[in-house]
Amino acid sequence: MTLNTYNxxxxxxxxVDCIIFGFDQEELKILLIKRNFEPEQGKWSLIGGFLKKEEILDEAATRVLQHLTxxxxxxxxxxHTFSKVDRDPADRTLSVAYYALIDLSQPDKNTLLKESAKWFxxxxxxxxxxxxxxMVERAMARLRRKALSKPIGFELLPEKFTMRTLQKLYEAILDNKLDKRNFISKFNSLDILIKLKEKDTSSSKKGAYLFQFDAEKYKRKVEEGFSFKL
Amino acid sequence: MTLNTYNxxxxxxxxVDCIIFGFDQEELKILLIKRNFEPEQGKWSLIGGFLKKEEILDEAATRVLQHLTxxxxxxxxxxHTFSKVDRDPADRTLSVAYYALIDLSQPDKNTLLKESAKWFxxxxxxxxxxxxxxMVERAMARLRRKALSKPIGFELLPEKFTMRTLQKLYEAILDNKLDKRNFISKFNSLDILIKLKEKDTSSSKKGAYLFQFDAEKYKRKVEEGFSFKL
DNA sequence: GCAAAAGTGTTTTACCTACACCCATGC
DNA sequence: GCATGGGTGTAGGTAAAACACTTTTGC
Structure with a gap:
């Protein structure tokens, strides 16, 4: 296919490097791996890999994550794409950073394939x-910015969650305390949560109602330019 | 330097492709160039070029812009970095898109080096x-999003500008009309403009006060997490 | 009966929005 | 003296922020 034009x-x-954020109902975590090849063997690193010629970036990021975890x-x-000339001492390498959010309360997501991978x-x-x-700093900044205007973080929660958990997630991302009543009435007014009849009693005697994210409603709202301010 | 690790x-x-926005006090424009090599010779394109091995992306973007204009x-x-496998039919090529805003009222920025480059x-x-x-769509969306929370667009204006001009710029970016009084009092409350004694009489008999962007004050505010909602 | 977390409303304040008239000048 | 664009203030509504007590239940 090559036309020799760019010879x-x-x-x-x-x-491709992946900043993987996880939430375990308490704290925000990040997935790192102990590097098993040179250079910098034995040091901690984001999970990453190289883009193959026949791959798009999104696929490469997915493959890398799947393969290592x-x-x-x-x-x-x-x-963002990072390009400092000597960022990798072994060879001139650009890196496209990806970030993701995952829910660590699901046990299958908590167990990692490789011994060398670890949540911090x-x-x-x-x-x-x-x-x-x-890269991590920048991902964190992006996550924070997004959290303020989008109900990000449903990827970081189990399917059913309590308001308390949702609030804790936001507090972890934004790194500050929020008012319980204001938080709840804000999310209620957004009209994207389904309140279930079930309760979660794992953390209290009274039990807290479980909620679900209404993906359908949310999708419709996004199409109309939905966004909020927390 | 190469350690053969990644052989x-x-x-x-x-x-690197550049989406160059310009503002001529009236309309938002974009800089395009007629391509003079294959593939797609003779078609309109963003200005672009290839990243050299010893260059970082920001430099490449600057070089490309400087060289062609x-x-x-x-x-x-x-x-954003675009990676569809067949996006360039000649060879597998990734493209990192950059965007910029420039002020077309300064005559030296209005004259272009190459005949083949043109403002649309x-x-x-x-x-x-x-x-x-x-890429253009995505850049436009980013510009719009930024305009709503940052006093973007000072790069798109001459050093001294009238409130009317600033408002027209915002209207062009956001593609809707804004209320004159609300716009002015919004910007005044942000406290990042310096009102000069000078007036601009080019567009009216009475003359309109000129303003300057207070870069110092703005920098300090940004450090404290400044942002607004228009 | 008490400890621990859940749930619930109201008031105040700030900001956004809509809106219309006079001013200064050049011709 | 009139046409053109420049400048200015207020009132009403909406949304955010601050704030404290009652409920349920297991022990």
Whole structure:
């Protein structure tokens, strides 16, 4: 297929790195892996891999995540492309960063394929290789910005959740306390949650009503330009 | 420097494409160029070029813009990386899109180096090659989103401008009419403009006060997490 | 009966919105 | 003196923010 038109141009290695956020009903976590090849073998890193010639970026990100953790059907979003010339000392490599949010209360998502992969709370995360810390910072900023205008984070919760859990998630993302009553009435007014008859009694004697995300309603609202301010 | 670690990985061509928005006090425009090489020679395209091995993306974007238009010291921002496998029929090529805003009232920015480059109003822009129309759409969406929460667009204006001009810019970006009084009091309350004693008499007999962007104040506010809602 | 978490409303305040008239000047 | 664009303020509604007590139940 190649027409030889671009023969003189440089070809470059393209990596994909994934910032995987998880929420375990209490804290926001991030998935890291101990690198098992040079350079920087043995250091902690984001999960990543190289883009193959016949692949699009979204596929590569999905493949990398699936391969190193067994996780699949995870919603990922492209974040930014990092290009500092010496960011990887082994070779000139660009990296396209992706980020995702996953629900750690589902046991199958909590168990990781590789021994070398591990969940860290954001505060305890070690220093990472290359520019990976920068990537995490940027992903965190994006997550925060999105959380303020979109009901992001349904990917980070089990199918059924309590208002308390939802609020804790938002508090973890935004890193501040929110008022319980205002939070609830805000989400009620958005009209994208279904209140179930069931209760969750795992964390209290009284039990808390479970809610579900109304994906249909939300989709319709998004099409009309839905967004809110928390 | 290469450690041979990544020898088996694919290397890929990386392009940089620039969506250059301009504002001439009346309308929002976009800079396009008639392509003078294959494939798609003679068709309209964004300005673009290939990333060189020793270059970072921001530099490549700047170089491409400078080389094809003579424009320099333009603020650009990375938008998104496009990776559809057959987006360029000549060879597998990824493209990192950048966007910029420039002020067309300064005569030196209005004159273009190459005959083949031309400013189009958004409505009159022709169909573009590859996925460039998609890039423009996405850049436009980003610009709109940013305009609603940041005093973007100071890059699109001369150093001194009237409130009327600023409002017209916002109307062009958001594609709707705004109320004069509300707009002015909004911007006044943000406290990032300096009202000058000078007036601009080019568009009226009475003359309109000129304003300047207070970069210092704005920087301080940004550090404190400044943002607004228009 | 008390500890622990759930649930629930009201008041105040800030901001957004809609709206219309006078002013200064050049011709 | 009139046409053209420039400048200005207020009132009403909506949404955000602050705030405290009662309920349920297991122990």
């Amino acid at each position: 003189k141009e440089d070809k470059i290695l393209l990596a 067994g996780l699949n059907e995870i919603y990922m979003e492209q974040l 709370t954001l505060k305890d995360a070690p220093k990472l290789i290359f520019d990976h810390n920068l | 088996k990985e694919d290397k890929i061509l990386l392009a 003579g424009l320099n010291e333009i603020y650009m921002e990375q938008l 109003t958004l409505k009159d822009a022709p169909k573009l090659i590859f996925d460039h129309n998609l």
